[in-house]
Amino acid sequence: MHNQDYPIARRKQESRVVSLKIVQIIPALDAGGAERTVVEITGAVVAAGGQALIISAGGRLEEEIRALGGEIVHLPVDSKNPYVMWRNANRIASIAREFGADLLHARSRAPAWSTRAASKQIDLPFITTYHGTYRTGGVLKRRYNAIMASGDAVIANSGFIARRIISQHGIADDRITIIPRGVPPLYFEVPEAVTSPAQFLLDHGLPKDRPVDEPLIVLPGRLTRGKGQEIAIEALAQLHSQNDKAHLVLAGDSQGRKRYVKGLHQQIARAKIADYVHFCGHVQDMAALYACADIVLSASTVPEAFGRIAVESQASARMIVASAHGGALETITNEQTGFHFEPANAADLAAVLKKVMMLDTAPHKQMRLAGRKHVRAHYSREAMCVKTLGVYRDLISPHEGR
The missing domain is CATH 3.40.50.2000 (Glycogen Phosphorylase B;)
Structure with a gap:
């Protein structure tokens, strides 16, 4: 897979002096819809002239990400241990600062807690994609899940998930962008x-x-x-x-x-x-x-x-x-x-x-x-990538002006 596989991302990129520098955080890089989307957004960011960095515990998709021009940093962001999550927050902040990141995008609950803390440390926009249905239970479980609805922007990959976010977390629907996954x-x-x-x-x-x-x-x-x-x-x-x-x-x-x-x-x-x-x-x-x-x-x-x-x-x-x-x-x-x-x-x-x-x-x-x-x-991949990059730019532009 090469960057020419993402023509629309290239055609529709906006003229900017500074290219996108996006950090995605996901527990592992093996099989799964969220993991595949990380690969596809990496390709779109690089094709649009930007830089993409993934923080993860790693997995079989690493070679594909590197072939697309993405970078990978290994951290134990697959851990739900509170101490490890706290340490990950400081490490993510340091890595993002050194990378010159414009935005942090978390795709799972445990790393999202670390990522939100990191975003506050270095004053960067924080975005989440609500990839799962996430089982509900008591108060603690709901609180744990709520991190995925706490981003400066929240992406839902279906109307079903958007409705679930609103009903379970009570956030305003104008903070949610529905972007279905796409097919290559x-x-x-x-x-x-x-x-x-x-x-x-x-x-x-x-x-x-x-x-x-x-x-x-x-x-x-x-x-x-x-x-x-x-x-x-x-x-x-x-x-x-x-x-x-x-x-x-x-x-x-x-x-x-x-x-x-x-x-x-x-x-x-x-x-x-x-x-x-x-x-x-x-x-x-x-x-x-x-x-x-x-x-x-x-x-x-x-x-x-x-x-x-x-x-x-x-x-x-x-x-x-x-x-x-x-x-x-x-x-x-x-x-x-x-x-x-x-x-x-x-x-x-x-x-x-x-x-x-x-x-x-x-x-x-x-x-x-x-x-x-x-x-x-x-459900084209090109549409998914263009919409996602649009969310990134909408968050980054006002942030750069501060």
């Missing part, structure tokens, strides 16, 4: 031109020569209960009990959740579908993964703040089936660009999957192309 141009390419699906299946040990009436259902996402792998396996078992065979690919890291993964294997063994469920670990080339899929599944049992899978799969002209809550209610038009099912309901998921499997070729293709058109119109 790569996903709009003809999938077969990106990577050979046959080669991808072979490289990842997935079923290449299966019968045409056994579709490949792909569920991307880290292996954790909230992503709904258990529901998907149960739905697959129900389909097989009706002699409607399909294959399920679970694409994501376990991130050390050995007990949960063991439970999944036990569930698969009990259902006697071991030959039809495939674990392929973390997948870097998501466009190739989508190209292999007949159906893409997002089975989250808790509402997704946005849900990148839903838009990426539609952009790739793949059929999407998703839980009917959270961001998916905005990004998927039910039975027009994809399908919804009742969250955490394996029987309803099985029924919807069967409905999709029985679609004739023409309406199936029409729906997939409608999904691509929908995403191209509303």
Whole structure:
């Protein structure tokens, strides 16, 4: 990936004497929607003539960030230890001062507490992106979550999240900017031109020569209960009990959740579908993964703040089936660009999957192309980057005048 991948950010940059110097703070740089957005905003800032620095505990996305021209400083901002968070505040302030930062952008709760303290030390604008639904509990939990609504500007990645911020934290809606995540141009390419699906299946040990009436259902996402792998396996078992065979690919890291993964294997063994469920670990080339899929599944049992899978799969002209809550209610038009099912309901998921499997070729293709058109119109990466840089400039301009 190179800076030429961000043409709109370059075209629409404003003429300024001093370029943007943006610091983003995020716990880790492995897989996830927030992490991917950090990479994309880094590319946009650099393409617009600015400088981008990321403070993080690190991860597999570092190489991509450096290739885009971003800088990385390692700090334990993934820690929730109060002492470590306090030390991080002083370190972030020092790093930002040395970098000559214009603005600090926090993307998770623990580092946001440190970042706000740092911003006060060095008198810089502080911005947050509310990336998650964040479970609520008692007073302390609500107070902890509230940091994400305390920025000088607050970005919500969906209307669902914007409404949640207002209802839970009582802030004025004019402090919130809704900027949906965007899809890179790569996903709009003809999938077969990106990577050979046959080669991808072979490289990842997935079923290449299966019968045409056994579709490949792909569920991307880290292996954790909230992503709904258990529901998907149960739905697959129900389909097989009706002699409607399909294959399920679970694409994501376990991130050390050995007990949960063991439970999944036990569930698969009990259902006697071991030959039809495939674990392929973390997948870097998501466009190739989508190209292999007949159906893409997002089975989250808790509402997704946005849900990148839903838009990426539609952009790739793949059929999407998703839980009917959270961001998916905005990004998927039910039975027009994809399908919804009742969250955490394996029987309803099985029924919807069967409905999709029985679609004739023409309406199936029409729906997939409608999904691509929908995403191209509303969820481009270029639009996301331009809007985010606009928020940065709106905050920095009056601050520079003080």
